[in-house]
Amino acid sequence: MARIAIGGMQHETNTFAPSRADYAAFEAGGGWPGAQYGEAVFAAVEGANIPAAGAIQALRAQGHDLVATAWAAASPSAHVTTEAFERIVAGLISYLNKQLPVDGVYLDLHGAMVTEAHDDGEGEILRRVREAVGPRVPVVASLDLHCNFTQAMFERCDALVAYRTYPHVDMAETGARAADLLARMLRAGTPLAKHWRTLDYLTGLPSQCSFVDPCKTLYEDIGRENDVTLSFTPGFPMADFPECGMAVFGYGSDEKSTFNSVQRLRGMVADAEKDFALELHLPDDAVARARSRGEPGAPVILADTQDNPGAGGNGDTTGLLKSLIQQKAQDAVLGLLIDGEAAKRAHEVGMGFTSIFKLGGRSNIPGDSPCEGEFTVEQLGDGKFTCTGPMFKGFRMQLGPMALLRSKSAPGVRVVLASRKCQAGDQEMFRHLGVEPVRSRILALKSSVHFRADFEPISKEILVVKAPGPALADPTEFTWTRMRKGLRLRPLGPVYQG
Numbered sequence: 001m002a003r004i005a006i007g008g009m010q011h012e013t014n015t016f017a018p019s020r021a022d023y024a025a026f027e028a029g030g031g032w033p034g035a036q037y038g039e040a041v042f043a044a045v046e047g048a049n050i051p052a053a054g055a056i057q058a059l060r061a062q063g064h065d066l067v068a069t070a071w072a073a074a075s076p077s078a079h080v081t082t083e084a085f086e087r088i089v090a091g092l093i094s095y096l097n098k099q100l101p102v103d104g105v106y107l108d109l110h111g112a113m114v115t116e117a118h119d120d121g122e123g124e125i126l127r128r129v130r131e132a133v134g135p136r137v138p139v140v141a142s143l144d145l146h147c148n149f150t151q152a153m154f155e156r157c158d159a160l161v162a163y164r165t166y167p168h169v170d171m172a173e174t175g176a177r178a179a180d181l182l183a184r185m186l187r188a189g190t191p192l193a194k195h196w197r198t199l200d201y202l203t204g205l206p207s208q209c210s211f212v213d214p215c216k217t218l219y220e221d222i223g224r225e226n227d228v229t230l231s232f233t234p235g236f237p238m239a240d241f242p243e244c245g246m247a248v249f250g251y252g253s254d255e256k257s258t259f260n261s262v263q264r265l266r267g268m269v270a271d272a273e274k275d276f277a278l279e280l281h282l283p284d285d286a287v288a289r290a291r292s293r294g295e296p297g298a299p300v301i302l303a304d305t306q307d308n309p310g311a312g313g314n315g316d317t318t319g320l321l322k323s324l325i326q327q328k329a330q331d332a333v334l335g336l337l338i339d340g341e342a343a344k345r346a347h348e349v350g351m352g353f354t355s356i357f358k359l360g361g362r363s364n365i366p367g368d369s370p371c372e373g374e375f376t377v378e379q380l381g382d383g384k385f386t387c388t389g390p391m392f393k394g395f396r397m398q399l400g401p402m403a404l405l406r407s408k409s410a411p412g413v414r415v416v417l418a419s420r421k422c423q424a425g426d427q428e429m430f431r432h433l434g435v436e437p438v439r440s441r442i443l444a445l446k447s448s449v450h451f452r453a454d455f456e457p458i459s460k461e462i463l464v465v466k467a468p469g470p471a472l473a474d475p476t477e478f479t480w481t482r483m484r485k486g487l488r489l490r491p492l493g494p495v496y497q498g
Contacts, residue, residue, distance in 0.1 A: 002186050004059055005099055005133075006041065007069035007092045008052050008108025009125060012076040012146060014238040014312025015114055016478055017470045018363045021074045023084040030075025030309070031397055031422040037091050041068035048394035051142040052108040054172030058179040059106070069095035071108060075421040076312045080115040089125055096132050104182050105129060105139045108175065111147025111162070112236035119241040123152030130156050138191065140182040142174045145208070146236040149247035154196050158185060159251045162231035164219045166210045167425070167453035169390045181229060181251060193258040196249035197266040201488035202237040203246075204473040205448045206305050206464045207278040211456065214272035221268065228252035228261040232269060237475040238312060242484040276491040280466040280473055283323040287442070289463065291329055294441035298460035304334075305448040306469030307365075310423040314338060315446045316360040318371040319467035324444060325371070325410040331441035335416030336399075336424050338446075343417040346377045346403030353377055354408060359415065368468040374408035375415070379433040383418060387426040389454030397422065397429070404433040425450040448473075 010032070011021055026035045033044035045053040052071055059066055070092035074080075096105075107129065113121030122141075129139055138158045143149075145163040153160060159181040163174045185192060210219050215234070222230045230250040237244065248265045252258035281289070290300035304320045307313040315338035324332050342359050349355045354376040361370030383399035400419025407413040416430055424430075424445040427437050437443055438458045445451045448464075448471070456462065464473065472478055476489040483489075483496045 001063050001065055002103035003065045003067065004104045004106060004182070005067050005069055005096050005102045006052060006056060006106050007096065008071045009088055009092070010073035010108065010110040011080050011113040011121070012110050012144065012236055013079055013112055013114035014076060014471060015078060015240045016238055017078040017312030018365070019077050019314055021077045021080045021084060023087055025074035025077065026072040026084055026088060028420055029073055030420065031392070031395055032073035035072035035088060037070045038095055039068055041071045045071065049172045049391060051171050051175030054175030055106045055108070055142065055179040058176040059183070062183055067099040067102065075309055078312065080113060080121060082116045085115045085121065089128060093128050093132055096129065100133070102133060102137065104137060104186055105133060106179060106182055107139065107141040109141045109143055111143040111149060111153065111233065112239055114239050114241060120150045120152050120243065123150050123156065126153060126156035138182055138185045140178050142178040143233065145233055147233040148235050148239055148244045149196065149233050149249060150243045154249065158191050159194070160231065160249060161229060162233050164210065164222060166208050166215065167391045167450040169453050177229065192251040193253065193255045194249070194251045195259045195262040196247060197262055199246035199266070199269055200486065201273055201491055202475045203234060203276040203491050204237060204278055204475055205311055206303065206473055207276045208234040209449045209452060211452055214275040218268060218272065222265065225261060228258050230261055230265055232265060238471060238478065240480055240482050242482060244483060245487060273491045278464065278473065281463045283320045283465055283467045286463045286465045287323045287327050287329060290442045291327060293461060295460070296331060296439050296441060299438065299440045299443045299458065301451070301455055301459045301462045302442065302444040303448060303451065303462060303464045304444060304446045304467055305464050305473050306467055306471050307446050308423055308448045308471045309338065309421040309446060310450055311448055311471035313446070313469045313471045314363045315421055315423070316362050317365050317368045317468045318360040319368060320444050320465055321359070321371050321415065324413045325407050328410040328412060329442055330412035332413045332444065333416065333430065333435055333440050334444035336418045336422060336429060336446055337415050338418055338421050340400060340419035343401040343403050343419045346405060346417060347380055347401050349377050351377050351380055357405065365468050365470060375405035376408060377403060378406050378414065379404040381432045385428050385432045387428050389426040391450055391453040392426040402433060404435060423447040423450060425454065427454050
């Protein structure tokens with residue numbers, strides 16, 4: 001039986017986003033458990049589809065003695081503040097030092113964290129952990145599929161394992177895979193062979209979905225590997241630093257097979273470049289098509305991808321909402337619109353009453369403005385519920401005051417308001433306010449891909465909409481300043497010249 005330290009910190013950083021992640025954002029969690037230290041970590045993640053939960057369960061089943069350090073997560077946003085990063089990581093290292101010596105370390109990381117002081121937040125965490133435990137203690141981490149894999153991460157960690165699904169229905173499973181690699185090294189008493197390669201192009205988030213090709217085929221191929229544990233991270237193409245982008249990496253028993261497996265997978269991803277193309281729809285066109293095709297029992301889903309809170313958006317742009325109202329869509333629901341002030345006002349107005357509301361538009365995104373008009377308050381909620389869908393199952397949401405509003409000028413359009421950032425990825429977010437999603441004709445969801453896990457089975461069609469927001473679906477539209485020269489900014493697209 002080994003003594004293993006558990007910890008982690010998750011943040012996906014869009015360096016072009018309007019808001020930074022301070023410590024309060026990690027306390028709130030954004031749908032994930034808030035910041036926890038010591039033994040409280042175990043209870044916070046238990047039962048949820050979270051990597052740390054999967055690792056803890058797997059390691060305990062093998063009889064290992066676990067000690068907790070710190071765990072924290074916040075909604076994607078711009079840079080993590082120095083104060084937040086230092087406070088959380090200092091807590092992690094402090095609890096780790098108190099538990100030394102340990103035989104191994106498991107960390108639940110994202111892989112795309114940029115802080116005010118560090119381009120590579122995870123690389124810095126791993127540096128400090130390695131400094132604490134020394135060079136011989138195996139350190140293993142699980143990573144998000146949207147990791148921007150770096151040289152520092154590769155060098156400072158004995159094994160790294162990324163999700164193989166987007167939507168991320170395998171988060172806990174990935175934690176368990178990482179735990180198995182750690183246990184494998186502890187049994188053998190030797191490190192694993194490892195290799196990694198990068199790719200030469202970026203691709204937008206919606207085209208990274210593992211439900212469709214090319215990622216569907218790529219991840220199915222990865223799953224057939226035996227001795228070598230492979231990962232493919234399409235990257236988070238919204239972080240302006242030189243190591244942003246795609247990567248493949250693997251760990252195995254011997255150098256040759258590990259090298260060959262990684263090279264083969266890298267070749268497959270390179271060959272698939274042309275297949276990452278994505279069709280995007282303007283809001284007016286998407287709403288018109290949805291109005292003609294959606295029906296109760298089989299709604300058309302409009303993915304408001306560029307204001308996705310899961311990619312750094314604040315969830316408050318109104319371009320798609322305005323199109324729904326202007327076209328007087330029927331049986332249409334948009335959510336989650338993150339506007340704490342409007343939600344608070346709805347609670348003050350009260351159920352059944354109508355008033356003028358000024359919704360969203362608080363992030364000052366170019367081309368966006370508040371949606372002002374008369375709305376009736378149909379339902380109120382406290383934002384406390386437990387998710388049931390494949391990805392967020394077991395997540396105990398605390399989204400603050402919530403409200404369901406109906407437009408007076410377009411009575412077929414309703415809006416689900418929440419006070420805290422979280423993308424629309426689970427049907428319980430709507431049921432909390434009495435909305436059964438399948439009964440709608442149109443579902444407008446502020447999400448890029450994660451919604452597919454719970455909503456795709458009930459949908460007739462999914463349209464990815466290019467409405468205002470900071471999470472641009474086409475990476476060429478960002479104002480890059482620090483990307484590495486020679487990288488294609490989209491599949492078969494223009495090359496960054498610096």
